[in-house]
């Protein structure tokens with residue numbers, strides 16, 4: 001069934017990924033793909049292997065087997081710092097801002113890979129005008145919502161074709177969650193491929209096109225989001241809602 | 242001599258100590274801050290800086306019959322570059338292969354310490370040799386005369402400090418270093434080649450020590466064991482200032498250098514060492530993160 005749903009013009013393609021933490025195997029044949037303009041959500045309980053999957057895509061963890069391809073380019077063969085240059089923007093779990101540095105410095109780090117940063121930055125401020133007002137503020141002193149905006153903005157500075165977001169709504173107020181959702185939908189509209197890790201089912205149902213249910217380090221089932229709205233039994237089974 | 246002028250003389254001596262200590266401790270602190278590597282071989286880079294300075298200046302003056310100033314300037318350029326290159330090779334061949342593991346790198350840099358020290362003993366020998374100062378100028382104060390060169394060293398260290406501060410806080414490469422220091426993994430996820438940053442930082446740390454050494458050889462002498470004292474004092478400085486805090490390092494170097502200089506002049510160098518060691522013990526007991534220690538990440 002998963003094969004039928006896999007888009008042919010897949011942009012990001014994860015295939016049979018095995019990742020170990022020491023001796024314990026965290027990912028066991030993780031496979032899925034994300035196409036341009038598509039929002040794919042990895043849904044699963046804590047410890048299922050979602051963050052590990054994103055870290056493996058970014059080259060921050062070395063898989064012992066399997067592939068990560070972006071438009072046919074094998075990413076697992078690249079050094080970690082070369083992965084973002086291929087056009088992948090990463091919004092890590094817990095945001096991982098350079099919290100002692102200013103908003104401007106954080107954005108500048110996002111811009112490291114760009115040759116002409118000006119245009120990208122205008123686009124980013126268009127999405128997050130509030131950041132432009134706080135360029136000189138130390139990022140650790142921003143509110144939780146603003147920090148999430150900055151983490152997202154920093155990833156967008158790469159001008160990525162694929163965006164990985166790891167639990168972007170974690171610990172945010174409902175109004176902020178709506179903002180993040182709007183941003184994701186805007187990016188989808190611009191043709192970005194978006195891989196979203198979430199635990200909040202409502203947040204997933206309102207933005208995702210497809211949901212991959214993760215358990216024990218692999219995709220146990222994949223479903224279009226429409227089917228989940230009609231029949232939530234899968235949600236009950238994999239995330240207990 | 243009356244107390245006032247005597248204190249002034251002691252302060253000059255203290256500032257001179259502080260100037261050299263700032264440079265060496267800054268190198269150690271930079272390497273620890275960014276790479277989390279405790280570089281036990283740091284003092285040997287200082288020693289190498291002095292020995293290479295002697296070689297270069299001797300070569301320039303004996304081969305070309307140049308005045309001491311030319312030999313000194315040549316040493317000031319060649320020695321830090323050579324030491325930086327040696328440090329970079331050591332980093333590539335040893336630290337990188339150990340994956341910068343904190344425990345392994347301590348053992349490895351102890352090994353580097355002995356390799357460098359013994360290589361210098363074999364080639365340069367056990368003698369202490371002096372490099373001629375680039376200029377002799379005595380500043381005659383009403384109470385005593387003081388070496389103009391010593392004051393030059395203090396000024397040069399201050400200028401270098403400003404340059405390091407400028408690079409770290411105002412340039413792109415400085416931002417890259419700070420990002421790597423705060424969170425190397427996230428830095429990589431934004432395209433920063435932390436490997437190359439580590440190489441550069443390790444070389445830069447060694448070069449700071451080497452520059453300090455070149456400045457000091459006209460006052461002290463180049464000797465294969467001269468790295469041990471600065472290593473100890475740099476560690477003390479970095480611990481008191483707070484691991485990885487550059488501001489703390491500079492303030493602690495001033496504190497220790499000045500008190501060391503003043504106590505040495507008024508009482509004895511041994512008492513000065515005892516007091517700074519006691520200070521470390523007190524800091525470790527009451528403020529283990531150092532006076533300006535960065536919060537644990």
Ligand SMILES: Nc1ncnc2c1ncn2[C@@H]1O[C@H](COP(=O)(O)OP(=O)(O)O)[C@@H](O)[C@H]1O
Nearest residue numbers: 021022026044045046047048049050051052053
């Ligand atoms: N640094 C680590 N060291 C050892 N095991 C880890 C580490 N990080 C994650 N794991 C293991 O990998 C599993 C998956 O973790 P993770 O990918 O963070 O899950 P998720 O993001 O789905 O909550 C966890 O059960 C944990 O035991």
Ligand SMILES: [Mg+2]
Nearest residue numbers: 050051052093
């Ligand atoms: Mg996670």
